[in-house]
Amino acid sequence: MKKHRVALIGLGMAVKPHAASLLDLRDRVEVAAAYAPSAQRRQQFAASYPFPVLDSLDTIFANDSIDTVIILTPPWTHDELVRRSAAAGKHVLLEKPLDVNVERAVGLVDCCEGAGIAFGVVFQHRFRPASLELSALLQQGTLGEILSASAFIRWWRSQEYFAQPGRGMKNRDGGGVLLTQAIHTLDLMLHLIGTPKAVMAMADNSGLRKIDSEDRVVAAVRWPNGASGVIDATNLAYPGFPERIDIAGTLGSAVLEGERLIVQLKDGREIRCEGSNTGGSGTDPMAFSHEPHRALIEEFLTAIDEHREAMNSGRSALKVQRLIDALLLSGDKHQEVNV
Numbered sequence: 001m002k003k004h005r006v007a008l009i010g011l012g013m014a015v016k017p018h019a020a021s022l023l024d025l026r027d028r029v030e031v032a033a034a035y036a037p038s039a040q041r042r043q044q045f046a047a048s049y050p051f052p053v054l055d056s057l058d059t060i061f062a063n064d065s066i067d068t069v070i071i072l073t074p075p076w077t078h079d080e081l082v083r084r085s086a087a088a089g090k091h092v093l094l095e096k097p098l099d100v101n102v103e104r105a106v107g108l109v110d111c112c113e114g115a116g117i118a119f120g121v122v123f124q125h126r127f128r129p130a131s132l133e134l135s136a137l138l139q140q141g142t143l144g145e146i147l148s149a150s151a152f153i154r155w156w157r158s159q160e161y162f163a164q165p166g167r168g169m170k171n172r173d174g175g176g177v178l179l180t181q182a183i184h185t186l187d188l189m190l191h192l193i194g195t196p197k198a199v200m201a202m203a204d205n206s207g208l209r210k211i212d213s214e215d216r217v218v219a220a221v222r223w224p225n226g227a228s229g230v231i232d233a234t235n236l237a238y239p240g241f242p243e244r245i246d247i248a249g250t251l252g253s254a255v256l257e258g259e260r261l262i263v264q265l266k267d268g269r270e271i272r273c274e275g276s277n278t279g280g281s282g283t284d285p286m287a288f289s290h291e292p293h294r295a296l297i298e299e300f301l302t303a304i305d306e307h308r309e310a311m312n313s314g315r316s317a318l319k320v321q322r323l324i325d326a327l328l329l330s331g332d333k334h335q336e337v338n339v
Contacts, residue, residue, distance in 0.1 A: 003030050004301055007060045007090075009081060010072030011036035011045040014095050017124075017290035018070055019049050021297050024290075028301055032066050033059070061088045068093065068118075068304070070297075074166075075100045075174035082108045086115040093120045093300055096183055097324075098317050100174030105321045109314045119314035120300045124292035125188040126312060127299070130261035130273040134247075134254055135192055137263060137271070143249030150221070150229040151189045153182040155281045156240035159209070168211030176205070176213025178324045182233035185243040187320040188256075193247070195319050196339045197224045199231070203331030206236060219327055231327070240281035 031051040046053040068091040085092045098105035112119035166172030201219035216234040242258035252265035259275030303310035330337040
């Protein structure tokens with residue numbers, strides 16, 4: 001199988017699990033270039049990883065031998081970088097979120113599909129072993145008809161986290177706890193169950209940090225089949241707790257907490273998938289294994305080779321973008337909003 005020549009764009013906090021994954025996948029990937037606009041970040045990256053580091057973004061787009069780019073930059077930069085990649089005929093794996101709102105996100109998906117390139121988004125929680133197990137059980141109907149489904153993301157982010165210029169600000173990150181932290185768990189819930197019909201939310205800023213985005217959100221959720229649930233998301237819950245998805249069905253219930261799954265069925269069976277209950281919920285946002293990232297990157301490369309849509313495709317990522325926009329609109333209008 002031909003190796004993919006890959007470029008990394010963006011060498012900030014998010015690069016660590018990607019770089020570790022690419023080292024693991026060296027039989028399938030050659031990292032041809034790495035770039036960040038910051039000379040300091042380029043120097044730090046070069047000191048840590050055996051990859052070529054460039055000081056020119058144009059060089060990456062002009063290099064026809066690079067077939068794939070992994071973009072790990074803040075949301076407001078996504079539009080330009082994805083469109084330049086598409087124009088250069090390069091496949092794109094993009095760090096979440098797709099963009100800062102649905103309209104811009106749809107534009108990127110349409111652009112990539114029009115250019116005939118593969119477009120994936122980094123939602124690695126879909127690739128955790130417990131998530132894959134729960135997905136299979138739901139597809140098999142093991143829990144029966146879904147009656148209730150809820151997500152709880154009660155994380156902690158310190159003052160040091162927000163000390164980086166622009167972090168938590170809409171003009172850099174595009175949003176707050178929903179778009180930056182809770183999005184992984186919300187995406188996984190939608191990946192497992194589907195898109196809600198409507199939400200009724202409260203979203204606000206506590207005023208405890210010098211940020212202009214929301215840091216606490218609660219919402220009632222209605223699913224198309226009539227099932228109900230709640231969303232509870234914050235980055236104010238010290239010291240940070242494992243994110244959780246609770247599902248109740250006519251045949252039993254499932255609790256997915258971090259990377260640990262417990263399923264209890266009415267017929268007496270209990271199904272467990274053990275894993276870590278840590279995942280970047282506390283002071284260190286990067287305190288998690290890179291293995292789900294590696295599985296995501298490997299699946300994305302396989303999808304390119306097999307000329308099919310990746311499991312983490314850009315189009316599939318539109319679901320959570322629509323949900324987040326609906327939650328924020330509902331919180332602003334103080335009324336129920338259709339998703």
